[in-house]
Amino acid sequence: MLFQSAPTIPSRIVRWRNGLGLILLATLGPAFLVGASSVQIDANFPGGNIVVERMEGDTVFLHQDLRETAGDWFYWCFRVRGAAGRTLQFQFTKSPVIGARGPAHSRDGGRTWQWLGTNIVTGQSFTHHFPADATEDFFSLAMPYTERNWRIFLARVGASPALAVETLCQSPHGRDVELARLGQIHRPPAHRVALTARHHACEMMMNYALEGIIEAVLAEDETGRWLREHVEFLIVPFMDKDGVEEGLQGKNRLPHDPNRDYQGMPHYPSVKTLKQRLPAWSERKLRFALDLHCPYIRGAGSERIHFVGSPYPVQWARARRLCDLLARGQTGPLPYYPEDNIPYGKSWNTVAEPKMFGRWAAGLPGVDFATTIELPYATVRGVEVNAATARAFGHDLARAMREYLLTRPTR
Numbered sequence: 001m002l003f004q005s006a007p008t009i010p011s012r013i014v015r016w017r018n019g020l021g022l023i024l025l026a027t028l029g030p031a032f033l034v035g036a037s038s039v040q041i042d043a044n045f046p047g048g049n050i051v052v053e054r055m056e057g058d059t060v061f062l063h064q065d066l067r068e069t070a071g072d073w074f075y076w077c078f079r080v081r082g083a084a085g086r087t088l089q090f091q092f093t094k095s096p097v098i099g100a101r102g103p104a105h106s107r108d109g110g111r112t113w114q115w116l117g118t119n120i121v122t123g124q125s126f127t128h129h130f131p132a133d134a135t136e137d138f139f140s141l142a143m144p145y146t147e148r149n150w151r152i153f154l155a156r157v158g159a160s161p162a163l164a165v166e167t168l169c170q171s172p173h174g175r176d177v178e179l180a181r182l183g184q185i186h187r188p189p190a191h192r193v194a195l196t197a198r199h200h201a202c203e204m205m206m207n208y209a210l211e212g213i214i215e216a217v218l219a220e221d222e223t224g225r226w227l228r229e230h231v232e233f234l235i236v237p238f239m240d241k242d243g244v245e246e247g248l249q250g251k252n253r254l255p256h257d258p259n260r261d262y263q264g265m266p267h268y269p270s271v272k273t274l275k276q277r278l279p280a281w282s283e284r285k286l287r288f289a290l291d292l293h294c295p296y297i298r299g300a301g302s303e304r305i306h307f308v309g310s311p312y313p314v315q316w317a318r319a320r321r322l323c324d325l326l327a328r329g330q331t332g333p334l335p336y337y338p339e340d341n342i343p344y345g346k347s348w349n350t351v352a353e354p355k356m357f358g359r360w361a362a363g364l365p366g367v368d369f370a371t372t373i374e375l376p377y378a379t380v381r382g383v384e385v386n387a388a389t390a391r392a393f394g395h396d397l398a399r400a401m402r403e404y405l406l407t408r409p410t411r
């Protein structure tokens, strides 16, 4: 079966007549388009996001859905059915939303994705030929990762005494916000590490890296055995669970950006619960907290893996030690160079108050450091980001974490 749950956002139905006199129907929010051609385009599945404006001949005019978003952003993901044998052009009408490797495409219901490349891209449009056996095709900014992908991953790694999947809290729309405990979860560990993802709903490529980290901790090798013996990880894979499942941008989310929710009384239950849970769980053994993000859609600064510099020099020096170990020990294809980091005070990294998870966690008693790491959507210094290369980066990160903790000076 394909996606089982539907978005909870109500749809608005729009009807009009196109140039050929055909009646078209569409919903705004999750969009739906029916022409006499029987082509159907919709976003009625987890992670779906599109507004279909109209179809003229073989060209579909559409744009990203910015609902619950302040300003502009670039996430979109839609499904096409009834297009077998046709060649359609998808013309985006608002701001640029096609990334460095063109759109990502899935023919297995969003289980796996491939980049279609830029040869099919002209300006803000792409053209796709649907083979005669096409039934359901998904297209997106990148490679969406929702609760369904997480469940597939958990089934793949299987049950382990070193992995417990629990619930952090309920989301405002009644979904479970998952919390995974990993590694040394049966005895008091020497070290604790916290990992969070999807404070910004659309930043999904980091979830594949997170899979890699979890794989590495569970692996039957030196790194895995050591991490399982000495480290307990607390992982929240979807901080904005509703935003992820409902296909929101998440960045600059209204009424409040989830990663600007750590100062004062939190708006989101996941932030509120984590602010209680993490200090209680830490017991002064929390060595570091990493918040996983993806950067802007394109541009040199957005096509490099980078850590976001901390305003606290001692913490940033410790984070830099992890960065150096990561750079030196890399075996995966995605290149990381510490000089690609964005130090505090440079570019957009100037927020002073502890509004963000990384800044808030930096204030927890005894923590070595807390920071944000960004993995590009499509390209790192010319190398392709996909599920496999992002997972390999997660393995690299896990090895660096072990090296950091092994060689950590006692304070």
Ligand SMILES: [Zn+2]
Pocket: 199, 200, 203, 251, 293, 294
């Ligand atoms: Zn982000």
